[in-house]
Amino acid sequence: MKIYNVLKILLVLMISSANSQPPKFDYGLSAYKKGNCMGCHKWHGDGGPGYGGAALSLRETGLDREQLTKIIACGRPGTNMPFFDKKAYIDDRCFGMKFSDFEGDDKNRPLVAKSYLNKRQIEAVVNFIINDLQGQKVSKDYCLKFFGKPTKSCDGL
Amino acid sequence: MLKYIITTIFAFVFSFNAFANTSWDDILNAKKAPQNWLTHHGSLDGHRFSGLDDINKKNVKKLRVAWTAMIGGVEGGGIWDHAGLEGTPIVEDGFMYVTDGWGSVYKFDATKNGKLVWKMNPDTDHDFPGAVTCCGINNRGVALINNTVVSHTLDGRLIVTNKETGEIQQEVQLADAAVSEVITAAPLIVKNSAITGVAGAEYGIRGWLHSTNLADGSKNWRTYTIPAPDEPGGDTWKQGPEAHSKDAWMHGGGSTWVVGSYDPDLDVIYWGVGNPGPDWDNEYRPGDNLYSNSVLALDADSGKIKWYFQYTPNDPYDFDGVNEQTLVDAKVFGKKTKAVLHADRNGFAYALDRESGKFLWGTPFVKKLDWTVGLDKYTGRPLDYDPNKDVQRYVPSTSGFRAQPEGTSCPGNMGGKNWPPTAYDPDRNMYYIPVIESCAMHVNVPQEKEWVAREFWLGGGPKMGPQITGSVTAMDVNSGKVVAKYDMDYPQLGGLVATKGGLVFSSHPDGTIVALDSDNLKELWSFETNTGVNAPPITFEAGGKQYVAILAGLGGAWPKWFLSSTPGLEKVEPGQTLYVFGL
Numbered sequence: 036m037k038i039y040n041v042l043k044i045l046l047v048l049m050i051s052s053a054n055s056q057p058p059k060f061d062y063g064l065s066a067y068k069k070g071n072c073m074g075c076h077k078w079h080g081d082g083g084p085g086y087g088g089a090a091l092s093l094r095e096t097g098l099d100r101e102q103l104t105k106i107i108a109c110g111r112p113g114t115n116m117p118f119f120d121k122k123a124y125i126d127d128r129c130f131g132m133k134f135s136d137f138e139g140d141d142k143n144r145p146l147v148a149k150s151y152l153n154k155r156q157i158e159a160v161v162n163f164i165i166n167d168l169q170g171q172k173v174s175k176d177y178c179l180k181f182f183g184k185p186t187k188s189c190d191g192l
Numbered sequence: 193m194l195k196y197i198i199t200t201i202f203a204f205v206f207s208f209n210a211f212a213n214t215s216w217d218d219i220l221n222a223k224k225a226p227q228n229w230l231t232h233h234g235s236l237d238g239h240r241f242s243g244l245d246d247i248n249k250k251n252v253k254k255l256r257v258a259w260t261a262m263i264g265g266v267e268g269g270g271i272w273d274h275a276g277l278e279g280t281p282i283v284e285d286g287f288m289y290v291t292d293g294w295g296s297v298y299k300f301d302a303t304k305n306g307k308l309v310w311k312m313n314p315d316t317d318h319d320f321p322g323a324v325t326c327c328g329i330n331n332r333g334v335a336l337i338n339n340t341v342v343s344h345t346l347d348g349r350l351i352v353t354n355k356e357t358g359e360i361q362q363e364v365q366l367a368d369a370a371v372s373e374v375i376t377a378a379p380l381i382v383k384n385s386a387i388t389g390v391a392g393a394e395y396g397i398r399g400w401l402h403s404t405n406l407a408d409g410s411k412n413w414r415t416y417t418i419p420a421p422d423e424p425g426g427d428t429w430k431q432g433p434e435a436h437s438k439d440a441w442m443h444g445g446g447s448t449w450v451v452g453s454y455d456p457d458l459d460v461i462y463w464g465v466g467n468p469g470p471d472w473d474n475e476y477r478p479g480d481n482l483y484s485n486s487v488l489a490l491d492a493d494s495g496k497i498k499w500y501f502q503y504t505p506n507d508p509y510d511f512d513g514v515n516e517q518t519l520v521d522a523k524v525f526g527k528k529t530k531a532v533l534h535a536d537r538n539g540f541a542y543a544l545d546r547e548s549g550k551f552l553w554g555t556p557f558v559k560k561l562d563w564t565v566g567l568d569k570y571t572g573r574p575l576d577y578d579p580n581k582d583v584q585r586y587v588p589s590t591s592g593f594r595a596q597p598e599g600t601s602c603p604g605n606m607g608g609k610n611w612p613p614t615a616y617d618p619d620r621n622m623y624y625i626p627v628i629e630s631c632a633m634h635v636n637v638p639q640e641k642e643w644v645a646r647e648f649w650l651g652g653g654p655k656m657g658p659q660i661t662g663s664v665t666a667m668d669v670n671s672g673k674v675v676a677k678y679d680m681d682y683p684q685l686g687g688l689v690a691t692k693g694g695l696v697f698s699s700h701p702d703g704t705i706v707a708l709d710s711d712n713l714k715e716l717w718s719f720e721t722n723t724g725v726n727a728p729p730i731t732f733e734a735g736g737k738q739y740v741a742i743l744a745g746l747g748g749a750w751p752k753w754f755l756s757s758t759p760g761l762e763k764v765e766p767g768q769t770l771y772v773f774g775l
Contacts, residue, residue, distance in 0.1 A: 073271045074752045078323060084472075084650040086326070086394070086753045089637045115655050117756060141658045142633070146756035186319035187370075188270070188646075 063163025064181065066156040070107075070119055071149045078181050078188075080168040088115030093168045103161045105129075107152070110145050112137065117148035119157060214284060214336040214355075216383055220456055226692075227733035229283040232333055232378045233613060234689070234730065237519040238453040240615040241690045242731045246738040248693030251775060252707045252717045258739055258774035259305040265292030266745070266768045268329065270322020274766040275329035276726055276747010278611075280378065280687075281770070282334055283732035283741075289336070290770060293329040293747060294318070295345035297353060302734035306772065310358030317347040321369040324646050325376070326394035327749035332451070332611075333378040335386065337406060342386050344375040350388055350404055364409045366390075366402050372646050373397050378451045380461070382492050385412055387452070387461060393445030393469050393512070396649030401448050401463060401488075403495055413495030417446035417465045417483050424497075425482035430582055432476040436642045440477040443643045445469035446484045450611050453517045453532075458547065460498060461490045462532055466514035467507055470639040471605075473651025475594055478582030480505035485513035487534060489549060499549035503536045505577060506584040508591040509563060509634060510605040510654070511538040516613045522621050523670045524552050533669065535614055535625040537607025540567060541667055553672030557625050557665045558608035563590040563601040592636030592652055604632025605654040606754060612687035613728050615696060617710055622675070623667040624696050624710075626684035630660040630757070660757040664688065664698050666713055678713040682758050685750060686742075687728030697740055699725035701750065702764055705742060705771070723767035724751070740773045 067073065073080075075087030082090035098106070109129035110118035123129045124137075124145050137144040152160065167177060178189035214230070222230040226243035233240050247255060268274045275293030282289045286303040294316045299309040322329060325346060334343040340361060341353040348367030353360055366388050367373035372395030380387040388402045403412035418441050419425040429441040445468045452463030468484035470476055486502040504511045518533040524543055532546035539561040543552040551572030564574035564586050576586040585591065590601035612626045633655040643649055662683035666676040678698070686699040695716070696708040701724055707717040724746025731740045745768040755762045 068273060071273070071752060078271055083648060084470075084637050084653050085648045086650075086653060086749060088635060088653040088655055115653070146656060147759065147762065149751065149755055149762055182319050184319075187317070188319055188323050 061163060061180065063159035064167070066152055066159045067163055069150055069156070070152050070160065072160065075115065079173045079177075080164070081173065090115075093164050094171060094173070096169060100161055100165065103164055104157060107157050107160060110148070112145045113143040115146060117146040119148045119152040121151040213338055216337070219337070219381060228285065229281065229730045229732045230336065231282070232280050232335065232380070232451045233453065233516065236454040236456065238516050239518060239618065240613055240688060240728070241617055243692045244731055244733060244738045245691065245693040247691070247695065247731070247740065247775060249695065249709060249716060252693070252695060254775050255707065255717055255719070255740070255773045256775070257719070258772045260772065261298070261300055261306045261308070261770040263290065263292050263298060263743065263745070263768040263770055265294040265296050266766055267318070268322070269318025270320070270325065272322055272325070272329050272752070274746070276724070276766070277743035277745030277768060278330040278727050278747055279333040279743055280728050281730055281741050281743070282336060283730070283734075284336060286734040288732075288741065289334050289341055290743060291331040291333055291343060292768065293331055295331045295343060295351070297334055297341055297343050299358065300770070302732070302739065302772070306770070312341075312351075312353045312358045312360060314345045314349065314351050314360070314363070316345045317369070321346045321348070321374045324369060324372040324392070324395055325374045326391065328747050328752070330376045330747055332376060335379045335381045337381045337384070340406070342379045342381065342406070344377065344379060344388065346374050346376065348373060348375055350379065350386060352406065362409050364404055366404070370645060371397060377449050380451050380454065382454050382461060389448030389451065389463065391447045391449035393447040393466050394471065394648060394650060395646060396443030396445065396469050396643045397447065398442055398444055399446035399448055399465060401490070401495065415490060415495040415497065417448060417488070418444035419482060428479035428482040430478040432478055434476060434640060437476050437639075443469055443649055444477065444481065444484065445471075447512075447514060450515045453519050454492065455519055455546065459492045460546070461492050462517040462519065462546065463488050463490065464514040464517060464534065467510050467512040469649045470651030471510040472508060472592055472634055472636050472653060473639045474506045474508040475583050476639045476651055478506070481507070485511060487513070487517055487532065487544070489546070501544055501549045501551065501572070503540070503542065504538050504574065506582070508584070508586075508593065509538070509601055511536065511607060513537060515609065515611050518614060518616050518623070519546060520616055520618070520669060522618070526670065531669070533614070533616065533623055535609045535623070537603070537609060538563070539603045539608035541623065541625060541672070542572065543669065543672060555667065555672045555674065557667060557674060558603050558627060559629050560602040560631065561608070563587055592634040594636060594638055597636045598633055600631055600633045600657055602631035603628065604630040604657060604660070605634065606630060606632070606660075606683070610685070612685055615688040615690035617690040619692070620710060621669045622710065623669050624688050624690055625665045625667065626687050626698065627663040627665050628660060628683035629662055630683065632657045632757070656754065656757045658757070659759065660754070664696065664708060664713055676713040678708055678715065682761060685748065686725045689729045689731060691731055697729040697731070697742075699729065699742065701725060702761060703744065705729070719773070721769065721771060723769065724764045737774055742771055744769045744771055
């Protein structure tokens with residue numbers, strides 16, 4: 036009986052220890068934050084109206100890996116989605132267009148992001164969108180992962 | 193011997209008073225003690241004018257850094273990766289009180305090159321309010337009364353701190369971040385009360401002003417800026433196309449996030465009220481949407497609204513009329529008038545009779561203004577305002593609406609001017625305005641979804657247009673005419689102070705601090721901090737010497753959303769430094 040109790044306590048300790056592990060570092064989430072993606076797509080990735088404009092829901096989007104990569108690198112001229120590739124519109128890697136093609140067109144000019152993301156970071160953001168957001172509902176686990184620690188923002192999820 | 197004892201007692205009492213007590217009389221007479229910067233705007237009338245003149249046009253070129261201090265609290269929280277500095281330092285008897293974005297208060301000894309006396313950290317919750325503060329992790333400063341320092345926190349508290357020890361004596365929870373109410377404004381002390389404004393219109397709060405009795409923390413009054421249906425003005429919130437818009441007033445915005453002014457003779461508080469929500473869908477909320485985009489004149493003891501003046505009824509532009517109100521006893525059209533001045537985000541500066549609210553003049557202070565053809569010279573209403581319509585179109589190409597989702601206006605949604613404060617020079621009867629010379633596109637997205645706590649309540653959003661620049665603009669209060677402009681490559685995002693020395697101190701958001709000639713706005717001096725400047729300068733005296741102080745640290749909404757209209761500002765890194773300059 037005693038051994039059983041000790042084993043039970045050990046098991047409870049192991050489970051609670053596993054549950055209290057801080058969320059694992061996610062390079063994609065880190066790049067998502069660096070790029071200020073949450074400024075428009077929000078911390079939950081569900082987008083919607085905001086100061087950054089009406090942002091796409093990354094949870095409901097049907098874009099595939101290649102399309103996501105392209106849009107993050109090149110932005111979407113004519114919308115508030117900025118480009119994150121430092122060389123976008125300097126050469127013709129983005130839709131075959133350069134800055135000179137937008138001269139005098141304030142409505143459609145490509146908007147520069149707050150911070151550039153390199154190729155590895157863009158790939159990581161795409162992985163994060165596909166693995167943690169796309170087709171999924173906002174969960175408490177995701178919320179805790181985003182904020183990195185317990186917060187009232189995750190209550191009720 | 194007796195003389196010695198009396199002198200000693202007198203000196204002790206005097207020094208005790210000087211260090212321990214900020215009386216209501218001291219606050220009322222702040223202008224008579226220009227060595228101090230005793231209230232948020234320097235004086236309760238909101239002038240931001242200093243009577244000091246040791247630093248003047250002739251010698252300002254010799255201005256140098258006297259001392260600096262690093263301010264903490266740069267860390268982010270919620271959706272923000274860093275906090276900013278938007279505070280106005282308060283100075284009394286050589287001691288300076290400043291805040292960081294998270295509401296920590298620092299007391300520096302300015303007579304000892306900025307030696308830190310104490311720091312009060314209120315342990316502000318970072319993530320919960322940080323996830324719903326619309327426009328940055330900010331705190332605009334403290335107020336002094338008796339032996340205490342009164343301040344706010346982003347998570348909605350009023351904090352009363354012992355001025356000598358830095359110990360918290362009292363805290364009162366006023367705002368609720370669960371419904372996106374946060375506090376960024378400095379408090380306004382009136383008698384023995386603290387007046388608090390709230391932020392959160394972009395998340396659909398119902399704005400208010402709250403008066404706290406500092407003796408025990410109890411509520412004197414709370415006045416909502418958006419009336420209930422059975423209150424005067426309640427009929428200006430009608431039902432739109434969506435069934436849930438019948439309750440539009442409950443989420444009507446009308447924030448009060450910039451501190452107001454007070455006239456002791458009339459016993460009236462003047463406070464600006466922000467935009468209605470949802471910001472970009474005025475069809476959701478037919479009617480004038482009182483008291484959004486208005487100035488309120490409130491009885492200081494009861495909070496009762498005595499009169500109001502609305503700048504932009506049924507606003508579709510996010511022309512948040514919240515910023516400061518400047519009370520002047522000045523010549524207007526040649527007649528001595530008790531006026532209240534206000535430079536609105538809609539690009540017009542206004543002078544009203546502050547006893548009655550009667551419109552006196554309204555003049556564009558921006559280079560380009562196209563959302564209306566002008567103001568009615570008798571009422572001050574936009575000429576395109578149609579009293580027979582519940583939904584205003586103004587100049588139709590300038591706003592987004594359901595039949596035409598996009599439109600471009602000048603000024604844009606960040607306004608011709610934002611929260612950074614104006615300055616008024618009574619000697620010159622001149623009103624100095626920090627200007628954002630801008631245009632931006634407005635995109636309407638019908639507010640079909642019901643209000644959800646802690647989600648944006650915008651009905652659309654802005655889209656960046658042409659490059660945004662800025663200026664400092666001088667207006668003659670007598671005529672209401674623009675008389676000078678100091679052009680800037682970037683918008684003015686920090687605010688101003690004017691001095692008896694014939695100077696206006698200003699800043700550029702990429703880190704340059706400048707002194708301008710009050711008569712013609714020519715630049716006389718500059719200093720590069722090489723960080724963002726989003727805070728107003730002040731001037732004060734310590735140890736018999738005049739200084740100029742300003743906080744430097746990138747903050748606010750600009751770095752998050754508007755950088756693509758100000759190329760070059762993306763290179764500015766966050767920093768948290770207090771600069772103090774002297775001759």
